[in-house]
Amino acid sequence: MAFVKAQKSKAYFKRFQVKFKRRRAGKTDYRARIRLINQDKNKYNTPKYRFVVRFTNKDITAQIVSASIAGDIVMAAAYAHELPRYGLEVGLTNYAAAYCTGLLLARRVLKMLEMDEEYQGNVEATGEDFSVEPAESRRPFRALLDVGLLRTTTGNRVFGALKGALDGGLDIPHSEKRFAGFKKDDKQLDAEVHRKYIFGGHVASYMRALLEDEPEKYQSHFSEYIKKGIEADDVEEMYKKVHAAIRADPMPVKSTKEPPKEHKRYNLKKLTYEERKAKLVERLNALNSAAGDDEEDDD
């Protein structure tokens, strides 16, 4: 639309079609969402589960979600801020932490559905491509990866979470092309490199490099690691322990929160329809009685 004198005219606004709310907020990619949610009609009400992974600056969210007309229903969720419970206190948004979060979610879901005995997944985390084999009684739990608005480059943390869920025992259709360690030249996944990333090997080698070359930067960058007393060589051990702890007890802990305090109200509360009507009746009555008095005075 051409602007008139660099102003948006009334006509412009009259014709403007807003995008969907979540698109305006930049949070949902509807093209991808339609394709993820669409269920075959001859499967009627069978839910289609999405394995949703989202990253914030300090946290990782992994959820199993199914869609419904009233709203999406989250079956189970795992957050990186739960990992301190299993022994991981630093580096909560790196590739290894994403792997742990995916693993935690997978074990949680399977435990919820009582499938965790059947589908152990890959207990020893090698970097190789692992897909769940169907067991005798039930078919594996199937979910589809939902990356959201991320750019899916090779080695992205979201694929770390995917690997965690796969090793946990979920059935998620995937290809190894985007795992960390995939070489584009020979079109093969280097399992060694992937394993290094899963156990934080890339972080450990950076720690060693900084320690040698720039000790001050090491102090500032890895200050939390130093505080907890974690050295470059301890990193792999730490993650191994975390994986074992997750497999031992994946169920979430319900945290008790006190009811929030009452705050002082700084603006007027909006009246309901009935209250406004009642106020109007009062005003009219007052007017009528005042007018009645005036008339009597005049008379």
Place this chain on the structure above:
Amino acid sequence: MPAGHGVRSRTRDLFARPFRKKGYIPLTTYLRTYKVGDYVDIKVNGAVHKGMPHKFYHGRTGKVWNVTKRAIGVEINKQVGNRIIRKRIHVRVEHVQPSRCAEEIRLRRIKNDKLKAEAKARGEVISTKRQPEGPKPGFMVEGATLETVTPIPYDVVNDLKGGY
């Protein structure tokens, strides 16, 4: 040039998307489920080109007879010459809406079943048939005063006062 009678002829406005409703279609259309025997309305969505029915079926209501992966089979009545044929077409779900034509009957049936069960418990026989609205009951007119109206001779001066 001759008129042209292609499949989508004369559908410029019929298949156009409504004002300010262009673009992605809301997800409830994909989330709805249809079972065989449901009544559905056909309303073509011009944004989706696959599985579009012919313009004749736009606005018709029919029963579902088949459910496939992305489409629904609908049975619609069409008058051909001197008879009505039941035509079976397959339509993608984007062009289909659940019909409310059977809703009233369904609700009434539930209510009537409940009423009949209650009456049976009390031991009386009731009729749940709908009755048409009868004539209005008689009533007395309250506070009526008689005002006799007689014509008056035409007065030119008075009548011109307003607009002259």
